[in-house]
Amino acid sequence: RKEVEQDPGPFNVPEGATVAFNCTYSNSASQSFFWYRQDCRKEPKLLMSVYSSGNEDGRFTAQLNRASQYISLLIRDSKLSDSATYLCVVNPPSGSARQLTFGSGTQLTVLP
Amino acid sequence: GAGVSQSPSNKVTEKGKDVELRCDPISGHTALYWYRQSLGQGLEFLIYFQGNSAPDKSGLPSDRFSAERTGGSVSTLTIQRTQQEDSAVYLCASRLGGLNTEAFFGQGTRLTVV
Numbered sequence: 001r002k003e004v005e006q007d008p009g010p011f012n013v014p015e016g017a018t019v020a021f022n023c024t025y026s027n028s029a030s031q032s033f034f035w036y037r038q039d040c041r042k043e044p045k046l047l048m049s050v051y052s053s054g055n056e057d058g059r060f061t062a063q064l065n066r067a068s069q070y071i072s073l074l075i076r077d078s079k080l081s082d083s084a085t086y087l088c089v090v091n092p093p094s095g096s097a098r099q100l101t102f103g104s105g106t107q108l109t110v111l112p
Numbered sequence: 113g114a115g116v117s118q119s120p121s122n123k124v125t126e127k128g129k130d131v132e133l134r135c136d137p138i139s140g141h142t143a144l145y146w147y148r149q150s151l152g153q154g155l156e157f158l159i160y161f162q163g164n165s166a167p168d169k170s171g172l173p174s175d176r177f178s179a180e181r182t183g184g185s186v187s188t189l190t191i192q193r194t195q196q197e198d199s200a201v202y203l204c205a206s207r208l209g210g211l212n213t214e215a216f217f218g219q220g221t222r223l224t225v226v
Contacts, residue, residue, distance in 0.1 A: 043219050
């Protein structure tokens with residue numbers, strides 16, 4: 001099983017739609033979680049951290065479900081500019097040889 | 113500089129030649145990562161440096177790949193005897209090193225082996 005798994009998509013949604021992505025992780029002791037956004041031919045950039053109690057930033061809501069070992073990203077009222085690849089990132093427990101495991105990304109296209 | 117800087121931004125090389133890719137992390141960031149991304153694919157982990165600890169080289173695909181980080185700052189990724197399958201974007205990222213700290217990426221080096 002991969003350490004971090006995402007549905008690759010593509011998700012094609014109309015402007016104004018609500019869309020949600022899930023990301024599952026295999027290490028139950030993982031410590032922290034993030035969503036990154038990568039535009040075509042650009043480097044990934046942090047979209048938001050994911051907190052245990054869930055968190056919201058404008059149209060974006062991130063949730064963590066430790067029992068089922070997944071994180072989610074909800075985008076409301078989607079805009080054309082939201083078209084990108086969304087990467088979930090998991091930090092294994094402190095002391096692991098390697099940190100920051102990236103999922104392979106979910107591609108979103110918002111259509112006019 | 114304010115961000116992670118990578119050079120060159122583009123590199124075209126002939127099969128069999130060696131290449132060196134450079135990464136200047138954000139000052140004070142103790143953790144440094146190299147990733148590789150082929151067209152339309154996800155990020156492939158290559159190597160991770162954390163402070164003075166031994167690097168995690170578990171992602172290097174072959175012994176043609178090596179990396180070093182001098183003085184806990186600049187890092188160089190070297191690919192010897194390049195092959196066409198090495199063509200990809202090589203991304204470097206740095207972070208402060210704490211569990212909840214953001215990783216900042218450079219703009220990458222696009223390597224084309226012809």
